Amino acid sequence: MAEHTGRGRTAIVIGGGLAGMLAVAALRGHADTVTVVERDRYPAGPVFRKGVPQARHLHILLTGGQRALDRLLPGTVAALTGAGARSLYLPRDLVTRTPTGWQRRFDERRHPTLSVTRPVLDAVVREQALRAAAPATRVEVLEATEAVGLAGEARRVTGVKVRARTGERAAGPARVLTADLVVDASGRSSRTPRWYVELGREAPREETVDSGLAYATRMYRFPGGEPAIGVNIPGWPACPRGAAYVPVEDGNWLLTLSGVRGHHPPTDEAEFAAFSATVGDPYVHDLLDRAEPVSPVHGFRDTCNRRRHYGRPGAVPEGLLVLGDANCTFNPVYGQGMSVAALGALALRDTLDGAGGPGPGVAARAQRAICRAAEPAWMAAVGADRPYVRDPGATAGPAERLTTWYLDRLSARAAVDRVVGAAFRDVVCLTAPPSRLMSPRVLLRTVALPRRPGPPQPSPTVEGE
Numbered sequence: 533m534a535e536h537t538g539r540g541r542t543a544i545v546i547g548g549g550l551a552g553m554l555a556v557a558a559l560r561g562h563a564d565t566v567t568v569v570e571r572d573r574y575p576a577g578p579v580f581r582k583g584v585p586q587a588r589h590l591h592i593l594l595t596g597g598q599r600a601l602d603r604l605l606p607g608t609v610a611a612l613t614g615a616g617a618r619s620l621y622l623p624r625d626l627v628t629r630t631p632t633g634w635q636r637r638f639d640e641r642r643h644p645t646l647s648v649t650r651p652v653l654d655a656v657v658r659e660q661a662l663r664a665a666a667p668a669t670r671v672e673v674l675e676a677t678e679a680v681g682l683a684g685e686a687r688r689v690t691g692v693k694v695r696a697r698t699g700e701r702a703a704g705p706a707r708v709l710t711a712d713l714v715v716d717a718s719g720r721s722s723r724t725p726r727w728y729v730e731l732g733r734e735a736p737r738e739e740t741v742d743s744g745l746a747y748a749t750r751m752y753r754f755p756g757g758e759p760a761i762g763v764n765i766p767g768w769p770a771c772p773r774g775a776a777y778v779p780v781e782d783g784n785w786l787l788t789l790s791g792v793r794g795h796h797p798p799t800d801e802a803e804f805a806a807f808s809a810t811v812g813d814p815y816v817h818d819l820l821d822r823a824e825p826v827s828p829v830h831g832f833r834d835t836c837n838r839r840r841h842y843g844r845p846g847a848v849p850e851g852l853l854v855l856g857d858a859n860c861t862f863n864p865v866y867g868q869g870m871s872v873a874a875l876g877a878l879a880l881r882d883t884l885d886g887a888g889g890p891g892p893g894v895a896a897r898a899q900r901a902i903c904r905a906a907e908p909a910w911m912a913a914v915g916a917d918r919p920y921v922r923d924p925g926a927t928a929g930p931a932e933r934l935t936t937w938y939l940d941r942l943s944a945r946a947a948v949d950r951v952v953g954a955a956f957r958d959v960v961c962l963t964a965p966p967s968r969l970m971s972p973r974v975l976l977r978t979v980a981l982p983r984r985p986g987p988p989q990p991s992p993t994v995e996g997e
């Protein structure tokens with residue numbers, strides 16, 4: 533039998549993770565009742581839970597995501613730093629090793645990247661979202677409850693089929709919760725494509741670009757005093773193994789090692805340290821002598837760029853929206869997924885504000901806005917992964933060769949040049965569109981100035997404004 537989730541305008545959010553809580557923030561005032569259906573039971577404190585398996589790995593929140601988060605939930609970035617998140621300015625406090633040397637440490641202060649463990653980030657955002665919702669919207673969270681299907685028909689979704697979970701499995705009988713609007717925020721394991729078929733719809737078109745990257749992460753402390761900077765040594769085609777070492781809350785540091793297919797980092801503790809010596813620079817391996825491990829090594833393999841084309845005309849039925857990783861996932865090495873979830877939730881809120889709330893056609897309009905918000909990050913991730921996924925027999929066409937030549941030259945220039953570096957960071961931090969990389973000033977400096985290598989080691993000094 534169907535149960536209505538409440539009186540007045542009702543919404544259900546599938547998944548009470550990051551995108552789910554941001555959906556709650558976006559729906560504030562546009563629904564009288566929001567019911568969040570979450571498969572897990574939330575732990576008492578900010579600790580790891582099974583429903584977010586990637587939470588053991590390094591997560592940074594880019595400037596674009598921070599701005600969207602603070603527009604949706606004012607004060608959340610300050611609450612995160614209050615909970616211990618580290619704010620690291622690029623490239624002053626978090627420095628990248630490029631194929632042509634280290635970035636110069638300009639004191640630019642445009643991009644204060646947030647570095648914090650996922651359990652703390654999720655707990656702070658959840659608290660802020662649930663607190664901000666009242667009194668405009670009543671929010672009910674059904675923990676240990678799994679969405680197992682959509683209710684309705686091909687053209688209109690009218691609710692969600694749920695089952696209670698006992699231990700590891702959905703055990704109770706299925707029941708239907710009805711609502712005017714359903715938001716799927718169930719992450720990378722979203723079953724909406726399968727549920728479409730059950731409703732008599734075609735599954736959405738899906739696009740995947742998979743470099744086969746794997747992660748392995750371990751937490752450390754530095755009893756003798758922590759390093760002055762965090763570092764990022766991404767892999768590149770000639771050395772497709774990478775490392776990132778950043779501080780998080782409580783004086784801990786996360787070291788993530790990564791490698792594409794054929795270069796996967798090991799989860800064995802001794803082999804993990806040995807692998808760190810094989811990335812593109814000895815800096816991280818040298819630091820390990822001073823570091824004391826405080827966790828085992830955890831691995832992660834599902835890192836594919838995958839988007840489902842829910843933004844196309846007719847691709848979502850009335851009453852349904854898809855947000856966060858359920859809509860689009862990215863190779864995590866570019867640090868974009870959470871920011872895109874926040875930008876998507878902001879796009880949802882702006883659409884609802886503009887339309888005066890949910891109504892016919894509004895969900896589809898919001899979905900298009902959510903997909904548009906993900907587009908620049910998708911282009912960046914897929915463009916950067918292209919060398920790892922091209923069929924070895926295939927040759928790039930002239931347009932792709934020219935783009936690759938320009939971006940390669942630009943990223944080398946960005947490491948040593950303030951103007952090009954600032955534009956590059958604006959784009960990778962999702963605060964400016966990719967077209968910024970083609971502005972006349974950036975183009976001229978990139979093409980006309982000679983190639984120069986970056987410093988051979990991270991500079992001990994910061995270069996002032």
Ligand SMILES: Cc1cc2nc3c(=O)[nH]c(=O)nc-3n(C[C@H](O)[C@H](O)[C@H](O)COP(=O)(O)OP(=O)(O)OC[C@H]3O[C@@H](n4cnc5c(N)ncnc54)[C@H](O)[C@@H]3O)c2cc1C
Binds near residue numbers: 589718747855
């Ligand atoms: C290894 C790794 C590292 C990453 N690093 C970064 C980074 O540095 N920066 C960044 O911005 N992004 C990063 N990401 C991406 C980031 O983790 C995701 O973009 C983000 O978690 C998306 O949030 P979400 O709420 O959509 O999904 P999730 O955070 O995965 O949450 C999904 C929620 O839905 C619940 N759920 C699932 N199915 C059901 C169901 N059927 N019924 C009820 N509940 C359900 C789950 O329990 C969970 O609570 C990384 C990803 C990976 C894999």
